[in-house]
Amino acid sequence: MLEVASLVTAYGKIEALKGVSLSVERGGITCLLGPNGAGKTTLMMTIAGILRPRRGSIRFDGAELAGLTPAQIVARGVALVPENRLVFPQMSVRENLLAGAYQRSGASEIAADTKRLYERFPRLSERREQLAGTLSGGEQQMLAVGRALMSRPRLLLMDEPSLGLAPIVVDEIFRIIAELNADGTTVFLVEQNAHKALQVARRFYLMEQGRVTFSGTPGQLAEDEVIQRAYLGTRRAAV
């Protein structure tokens, strides 16, 4: 469904992605693990069109995404739930969700989707007129997921949805990810929580220092080693 090939993204002279190639299979949950600074968020921001790649290609259902604007990429069916949620703090929960449907027309369909979202996230339903900035971290994460879903994505990118959340909330987030996937949304997930990620992933990639250093299925590498490399990277693990 998504094919990333030899992707290079740089900040000035520093290449954060040094030729990344990976693919996300339709219907599954694909995870990307790796230590801080490996380039995971850079990859997500590049796929979403916030950052422009220097070289390489990003093909989604055969069509090139590299060079499109973020809005065009959303229109193609790819939505990113960004790291740190980035909800619109001065807007209500309802307006945040409406903003997620910005590209869509058809008020009745948008209303129906909003209603379904409220059923999936009762906490958001209770707080629909509350300003998003006043929500708890977990509620903001759910709102960020809901906002992304409002664009009806076929591919949902998620950047560290469990960051800074209490374990019980993390469990809930992962339950929601599994549900969304069961409902037919393909998920590409960046996670620090390797244990959780390996439980839901069909396929996973390890990224270190701007390169993909492992790809396989969760059974292929001992969880200890994955965790070590995901948190610390290979070089330090070898010391």
Add this chain to the structure above:
Amino acid sequence: MIDFVQNTLDGVMIGSSYALLALGFTLIFGVMRRLNLSYGPTIMIGAYLGTLLNVQLGAGAAAVAGATVVGAALAGIYVERLCFAPMAAGAGIASMVSSFAIWMQLEQAAILVLPRHTYAFLPLTTGAPLTLGPFLVRLDYAAMLVAAAALAAGVYLILYRTRLGLGLRAIVGNPVAAHLAGIDVRFSTLTAFALASAVGGVAGYLVLAVDQQVTPMFGMWATFKGLIAMMLGGLGSIPGALLGGLLLGVVEAQAQWYFGPHIRDLLTYAVLFLVLVVRPTGLMGEAPPADAAAPGRA
């Protein structure tokens, strides 16, 4: 006491056009997090377009008003394309300095086309003032207040009741997230610029119709008044812009009456300093969000 009330009345009415100037200024700042110094000169270009039509073709008051607003909006688009759109995220200073350069360019352009120092500007009305008990209300002042209130309500409706407004508020909240939600940030920003400049154009027209004359220096005047009113009320705050404008109008009117025009300006700036020392974000301003300088803003 009668003087004080009369001054307050006059101040509120004149202040309503300051409020409009600040409203346009703050819209641009809210969306861009950048200061557009050529905001006033943009309005002056609109007024000069109106004056040109009047001088060359004998256009009437309505045509002059229309040309002022449309001209300001077009000049606003020009400034956005030149000083804001091409500047990378985090290059706010470059935008500000280039908007200063464009200020000079716009002023020179106006002088080239209409070289006399001063041109007459058609009054809106020359009717006798209304009397309300012991107080006088000038008709053109009253028109200013009515137009300002209607326009402020209009801007509010656009921001809170339309898709464009939803997008603009999202950009103000978090530009990266606005991109991710599928909002066309560049186009929305350009639209906000044109809208803000048009609002400024209305304010500029109303002020000039009272003054009945225009010079190229009107651009500087409009930037100063708009900036002071906006800073008083709070950067990026719409209610703040309205409050700041009205307050500036009242302070000026009182100071003018009791101390004369020179002390008036000294006092105005003293009030601005005092407010900023006590409340650095202005009367109704909030501290900008921590991620205000996040990448991808433009």
